[in-house]
Amino acid sequence: MSTQREIAERLDLPVHPPKVEVFDLQARTNTDPKGHVRPVSHYHREPFGLYLARPLDGHPRLAALESWILPSLGLRATRWYWHPGFERDLDFYLDVVDVEQDERRWRTVDHYLDLEVRDKRAAELHDVDEFLLAVRAELLDPATAERAMRSACAALSGLEATGFDLAKWLRANDIELRWHGRPAERPVPEPRSLPPTV
Numbered sequence: 001m002s003t004q005r006e007i008a009e010r011l012d013l014p015v016h017p018p019k020v021e022v023f024d025l026q027a028r029t030n031t032d033p034k035g036h037v038r039p040v041s042h043y044h045r046e047p048f049g050l051y052l053a054r055p056l057d058g059h060p061r062l063a064a065l066e067s068w069i070l071p072s073l074g075l076r077a078t079r080w081y082w083h084p085g086f087e088r089d090l091d092f093y094l095d096v097v098d099v100e101q102d103e104r105r106w107r108t109v110d111h112y113l114d115l116e117v118r119d120k121r122a123a124e125l126h127d128v129d130e131f132l133l134a135v136r137a138e139l140l141d142p143a144t145a146e147r148a149m150r151s152a153c154a155a156l157s158g159l160e161a162t163g164f165d166l167a168k169w170l171r172a173n174d175i176e177l178r179w180h181g182r183p184a185e186r187p188v189p190e191p192r193s194l195p196p197t198v
Contacts, residue, residue, distance in 0.1 A: 015133040018140070019110040023052060023069070026104045030054060033110075041183035048072060048175045050106050053183035061086040064182045069106060070175060071099040074151035076108060077166070081182040091119040092166050094155055096148045111140060111148035115155055117166055123159045125152055 019033035023043070030038045030052065044051040049070040056062045064081040076095040082088065094115040097108040112131040117123045135145045155169075162168040170177060 015130055015137055015139065018112070018134070021108050021110075023050065023106040023108075024104065025050075025106070042180070050101070051178070053180060055183055059083075066179055066181075066183070068177050069097070069099055069108060070170075071101065073155065073173060073175075074098065074147065075155060077177065079179055089118060090116055092117040096151050096155075098144070098147070111144065111151075113148055113152040115152065115159075117159065117164065120163055120165050123156055123164050125156055 021033060022031040023029075023040070024031070025043050025045075028040045028043065030040050032038060038054055038057075040052050040054045042051070042053045049068050049072075051066070051068050053064070053066045055064045061083055062080055063083050065078055066081075067076055067078040069076050074096055076097050078093045078095070080088075080090070080093065094117060095108075096111045096113040096115075098111065100107040100109075112127050112134055114126045115123050116126060131140075131145075131148070134140050135142075140148065158169040158172070159166065162172070167177065
C-alpha cells in the first residue's frame with residue numbers, strides 16, 4: 001500500500017501530506033508536523049475545546065502563539081505574536097482540522113484550508129489550490145475533503161453573518177474563548193517530587 005507522500009510524488013504534485021500535530025497535556029509538549037517536540041507554557045481544557053500557548057523560540061518572524069482547538073467546528077483558532085518589524089494585519093488564523101482526543105493527548109490533522117480573519121473587518125479563505133491538489137493526489141478521501149470544505153464554508157459564512165466578529169460567531173456556537181496574551185519566553189517547569197531516599 002502506498003503512503004500519502006508516495007502517491008503525491010508519483011503524481012508529481014507540489015503538495016505535502018496533511019500536517020499532523022500532537023498535543024501532550026501530561027508532558028506539556030506540542031509535537032509539530034516536522035516531529036519537533038516543543039514545550040507548552042499553558043494548556044487549559046473546556047468542554048468545547050483545548051487552549052494552548054507557547055513561545056516560538058528561534059522563529060524568524062513569530063515570537064509566540066495562542067491557540068484554541070475546537071473539535072465541534074473542525075477548526076484551530078490561533079493568535080500570533082510577531083517579532084517587531086514583522087507584524088501583519090491579521091487578528092486570527094483558522095486552520096481547518098480533524099481532531100482526535102483523549103484525556104492525555106490531542107491530535108490534529110490539518111486539511112489545507114485556512115481562513116485569515118481581520119476582526120470585525122474581513123475574512124479570507126486560503127489554500128484552496130493546495131486543497132484541490134491534495135484531493136486529486138488522494139491525500140484526502142472524499143468524505144474528509146467534503147467535511148473540510150463544509151467546515152471552511154460554515155466558518156466563512158458565519159463570520160460574514162456576524163460582521164466578521166469571531167467572538168460573536170463563536171458565541172452563537174456556544175463557544176466563549178479567553179485569550180491570555182503572549183506566553184512567557186520559556187515555560188516554567190512544574191515542580192516535580194523527588195523519589196524517597198533509602
